[in-house]
Amino acid sequence: MTANELEREVARRRTFAIISHPDAGKTTLTEKLLLYGGAIHLAGSVKAKRARRHATSDWMELEKERGISVTSSVLQFVYRDHAVNLLDTPGHQDFSEDTYRTLSAADSAVMLIDAAKGVEPQTKKLFKVCRMRGIPIFTFVNKLDRFGREPLELMNELEQVLGIRSYPMNWPIGMGPEFRGVYERQSRVVHVFSSEGSHGESEVAERSVSIDSDEIHTVLTEAELAKLHEEIELLDIGGDEFTRAKCDAGQLSPMFFGSAMTNFGVRPFLDAFLDLAPAPAGRTSRGDMREPSNPKFAGFVFKIQANMDPAHRDRIAFMRVVSGRYVKGMNAYHSRLGKEVRLAKPSQFLAAERTAIEDAWPGDVIGLFDPGQYRIGDTLSEGNEVEFDGVPRFSPEYFAVVRSKDPLRRKQMEKGLEQLSEEGTVQIFQQLGMGMKDPIAGVVGALQFEVLQYRLEHEYGARIALDRLPFSHARWVVGASFEAKSFDWEGNRQTVQDRDGLPLVLFRDDWALQHAEEKHPELKFLSEAPMVRGGVAVIGS
Ligand code: G4P
Secondary structure (H helix, E strand, O other), rough: OOOOHHHHHOOOOOEOOOOOOOOOHHHHHHHHHHHHOOOOOHHHHHOOOOOHHHHHEEEEEEEEHHHHHHOOEEEEEHHHHOEEEEOOOOOOOOOOHHHHHHHOOOOOEEEEEEEEHHHHHHHHHHHHHHHHHHOEEEEEEEOOOOOOOOOHHHHHHHHHOOOOOEOOOEEEOOHHHHHEEEEEEOOOOEEEEEEEOOOOOOOOOOEEEEEEOOHHHOOOOHHHHHHHHHHHHHHHHOOOOOHHHHHOOOOEEEEEOOOOOOEHHHHHHHHHHHHHHHOOOEEEEEEEEEEOOOOOOOEEEEEEEOOOOOOOOOEEEEEEEEEOOEOOOOEEOOOOOOOEEEOOOOOOOOOOOOEOEEEOOOOOOEEEOOOOOOOOEEEOOOOOOOOOOOOOEEEOOOOEEEEOOOOOEEEEEEEHHHOOOOOOEEEEEEEEOOOOOOEEEEOOOOHHHHHHHHHHHHHHOOOEEEEEEEEOOEEEOOOOOHHHHOOOOOOEEEEEEOOOEEEEEEOOOHHHHHHHHHOOOOOEEEEEOOOOOOOOOOOOO
């Protein structure tokens, strides 16, 4: 590998995730991006995912389809000269910490919004995580083929609800059945689409005409043209100026309009997005930035997925390459275990099949066969020079005490809980105080409780009961003067400990949390777990 080759491969890569609320059209848009990326055969796997959503809300049914969700966790396709990695963020019923963590492997995010519904709760949560990371956030307003809210109103909502300003890169012409196309502001070109009888299965026919040409009068009606001129003038006068720096810093969201279903606006979005989205960024390791251009290979694990065949406890660890080149069969230093490991059976997630890969570059994600040696946040590298800052753990919102229904199988239950928490299915907390107390499980999506119960029983033979607790916030508490005693159970809060021994307080509601924050200004209440280095919590890294 030459330095040039590495530079070229980094420059052509884009790694991103789509964030949205269920039903906004993520599956449809994914399908269409793949269609435009020439990977049409992938549509099948995406469709199967959609089918399962409609089939049933029964979790076990979902798991039967898991083979599909494993392979569609990361989709790679080539568009123009770009190698694009689209990371799937579990949404729907399987909303879990995974959804958040996947964002740690993305360099940018596409926020998908249903034009009729605007900003919805799940989008808000995911947006916050992207904001924290400071990655560029692009907005795609979907379903313009139906009547929705006015574009200006949506821009306003983004600002009011999310606190982010947006810059429409293009502007819709018409809405609902009258949705004709989009006007691209920078090139001053109008793209008019026609479906020609296709229902979105194939790329849409497109005619592109400059707004300044005479020809435009043959493409748009005078009324359409007048309305467009008026709206663009409003934007030019009242809107933000576009700067690349603000976009890169995640302060200004480039906005696009379209319909994933009819493909209207998909191509203009993809083109502009790939031009503007950043190439893979480095990651911090012990306070220093590890740049992608560093020739030595390094990567980190951000997600672990179990093999659903109970006969095989093996798992797949998803690793994002941060620097250098990964070559098949190579060994790497596993910094948490302090030893060299062989990165076994790597696969990349092209098409519906997992494909064995020969090499991978910064921004790429590879799936490693995991006999149980990886944890989320682990660093793997050539040489022993890096240890990435880890993947954050987020504050769960649902809590339950886990009781073993069969005392003789308590050990199995504990083992299962440990492994499932390594995978990130749940977070496990210990209750403080005298005597052996049952652990508390915390999750970010309530369905994860069903997952936990089912998997403990089927994979570990441990039947459990879950007693739901009335808490909705968990905060890691940091401060020398913190005394668990003073926070002990008062009905609306309880102190627990996480797997690293860090204390947390569980709060019943916003009020209880606010009360504690006001009463204890000397303490910090963190919604994200502090990093632990050498057994000590490190804040602000
Ligand atoms: P999700 O993954 O974000 O949950 O959304 P998904 O793509 O499954 O889309 C949710 C519903 O919205 C689907 O309808 C889908 O067809 C529809 N949809 C997606 N994009 C558009 C769009 O641009 N315009 C319109 N009008 N609809 C769109 P469904 O009836 O639930 O499913 P299906 O029977 O169409 O598959």
